[in-house]
Amino acid sequence: MEQDLILLAVAFFSASMLQAATGIGFGIIAGPVLLLVLNSPAAIQISVLQSWLICAVLVPGLRSAVQTDLLKTFAKGSVIGIPLGGVVYFLVSIGLLKFLAGLTVLGTLFFVLHSHNEGRKRSANGDAEAVMPVTAGPWPLSMGFISGAMNSSLAMPGPIPAAWMSGAGHAKDRVRATVLALLLFTYPAAFLLQWFLVGLEWNTVWLCLGLAPATLLGIMVGRLLVRRVTEEVFRWFLALVLISTVAGLFYDLVQTSGTAMTDREKTPSGALGRLAELPRAKLFHAPTHLELMPNLTAACGGKRALYVKRDDLTDMAFGGNKVRQLEFYLGEAQAQGADTVLITGAVQSNFARLTAAGARKLGMECHIQWEERVAKQDPRYRNSGNVLIERILGATLHSYPEGEDETGADRRLGEIAEELRQTGxxxxxxxxAPGHAPLGALGYVVAARELLQQITAAELAVDGIVVASGSGATHAGLLFGLRALGSSIPVTGICVRRDAAAQGPRITQRCAEVAELLQIENRVADKDVVVTDAFLAPGYGRASEEVLDAIRLAARTEALMLDPVYSGKTMAGFVSAARQAEGEGALIFIHTGGTPGIFAYEDDLTA
Structure with missing residues (x-):
């Protein structure tokens, strides 16, 4: 992490120096480094924020050099171009978008070089009128339009207006000042678009603040450099920046050809039905990271890239997939004016632990009913892990003697609720049990949309997703959301509680219930429901040697902590799929959390 920060600081210093000197170029230097260190949305957001900081610092001192009439014309064009770029962002593949942008910048580069050459000839012949800067006509409006479109689609608004101004004969100070003034107003549009599409992580904001000194230092050096640069050198330097931009776009396009040319997954109006109307409590900051696992990829033969969706990092009380589900359950609880939440589950239930945490976060009491699902009586299992956290949170604990009686457990929970009702x-x-509105599954309908946005941003072709399949809410919600949004990515559920013959119909039923709840078509076909119980033995809450090996492998290659009940079994299935897979597309592991449960299984994990 320290090395990454040093690398980013050096890149930001160099990039801000370039932008302060020319008016453009921050993303050319900082962009690749940001993408190397961070996920794609965070990289774009930080690039935009730091570029805006540069503009905010420089523009006040450059007001006298701003070509006001051009700035207004550029801005008018951008007003039209920005929303169009947003539409293009959804309708055009990222590969085609970069190709078109590369052609546009390349054409502008030829214009700069040709105009520069013609200007030198005319100046040598004493034709002063011919080299007067262009300030009127349709070209400035067109340049503003293209700048706006490239802003909202690629966060690259600067090269086009800067190159056109330089080629049209404007002095370097006017080019620099006018472009920076334009970006001061148009960069926020790119940032707001990113925020709307993929959300904002507070870590992004803090990292921006931490790197601000390097950016400010680069601005100071850039200011000094621009005073020493002649008009001739400035124009050739600008041409070099444009060449680098084109090279970067086309190189990235070549690198991702065959994997990045697929269309973006879209969210058409009404695609998720009533989702936005249903009450929801905010319990964590989205999105969770989608991370490459290079060491595990190599350990599994390197046939295809392996990624992990870090839903173990959902902020609250050690996190996990249930936080997403609880946003909708507790949202409804709040809407009904509830002051106490009740849930039933295994002794080491992650859902129970997170329900207690969510209830406390929202100012409610929590009652947890323990079911005896696992024949395990050692003190660590009964007192450590999730149990310890529930006690710290002050949950009221109850016991139910059966482990495979969902209907009976729900009935007893209803009786406890009635007793509480009698006390006010x-x-x-x-x-x-199934048969109730699957509110929890909606958390993974939302996750499906989030994951598709990340896949698009990272320009991935994905051949499969592997997820734990227990109650069915996470598996069904994810599968339903993907199909509702038009994605055909296969989803494999790893059975963690019941065999495939029982789990398959459960997922099918849950998907039908989600469709009914959202009042939209169920696009999940029978062939889409894929489950395997190859890693279930010796049963729920117990791990085979293959599962324990997978837990150790994930820990020793990627420092991922997995539990023997859910995520460990899922990883065993994921590793098996990775080693056997044919093709080139990536595989994604959904990390559902369960970290506290590790401490309840110390004997198993250290045997």
Whole structure:
């Protein structure tokens, strides 16, 4: 992490120096380094924020050099171009978008070089009128339009107006000042678009603040350099920046050809039905990271890139997939005015632990009913891990003697709720058995949209997603969301509680219930429901040697902590798929968390 920060600081210093001297170029230097260190959305957001900081620092001192009439014309064109670029962002593949942008910048580069050459000839012949800077006509409006479109689609608004101004005969100070003034107003549009599409992580903001000194130092050096640069050198330097931009776009296009030319997954109006209308409590900051696992990729034969969706990092009380589900359950609880939440689950239930945490976060009490699903009586299992956290959170604990009686467990939970109601409490029950509105699955309908946006941003071709399949809410919600959004990416559920013969119909039923809840068409076909129980033995809450090996492999290659009940079994299935897979597309592992459970299984993990 320290090395990454040093690398970013050096890149930001160099990039801000370039932008301060020329008016453009921050993304050319900082962009590749940001993408190397961070996920794609965060990289773009930080690049835009730092570029805006440069403009905000420089523009006040450059007001007298701004070509006001051109700035207004550029701005008018950008007003039209920015929304169009947003539309293009959704309708055009990222590969085609970069190709078109590369051609546009390349054409502008030829214009700069040709105009520069013609200007020298005319100046030598004493034709002063011929080299007067262009300030009127349709060209400035067109340049503003292209700048706006490239801003909202690629966060690259600067090269086009800067190159056109230079080629049209404007002095370097006017080029620099006018372009920086334009970007001061148009960069926020790119940032707001990114925020709308993929959300904002506060880590992004803090990293921006931490790197601000390097940016400010680069600005100071850039200011000194621009005073020593002649008009001739400036124009050739600008041409070099344009050449670098074109080379970067086409190189990236070649590198990702065959994988990045697929269309973006879109979110058409109404694609997710009533989702936005349903009450939802905000419990974590999205999106969770989508990370490459290079060491695990190599350990599994390197046939295809392996990625992990870090839903173990959902902020609250050690995190996990249930946080997404609880946003909708607890949202409904709040809407009903509940002051107490009840849930049933295994003794080491991650869902129960996170329900207690979510309830406390929202000012509610929590009652947890333990079911005896696992024949394990050692003190660590009964007192450590999730149990310890539930006690710290002050949850009221109950016991239910059966482990495979979902209907009976729900019935007893209802009885406890009625007892609480008699004392004046307002209970809300999170049910276990199928047949209830699958609110929790909606958390993974949202996750499907988030994941597709990340896949698009990272320009990935994905051949499969592997996820734990227990209650079915995570598996069904993810699968339903992908199909509702037009994605055909295969999803494999790793059975963690019941065999495939029982789990398959459960997922099918949950998908139908989600469609009914959202009042939209169910696009999940029978062939889409893929489950395997190859890693279930010796049963729920117990791990085979293959599962324990997968847990150790993930820890020792990627420092991922997995539990033996859910994520460990899923990783065993994921590793098996990675080693056997044919093709070139990536595979994605959904890390559902369960970290506290590790401490309840110390004997198994250290045997």
């Amino acid at each position: 409490r307002k209970p809300y029950v999170i049910p276990l």
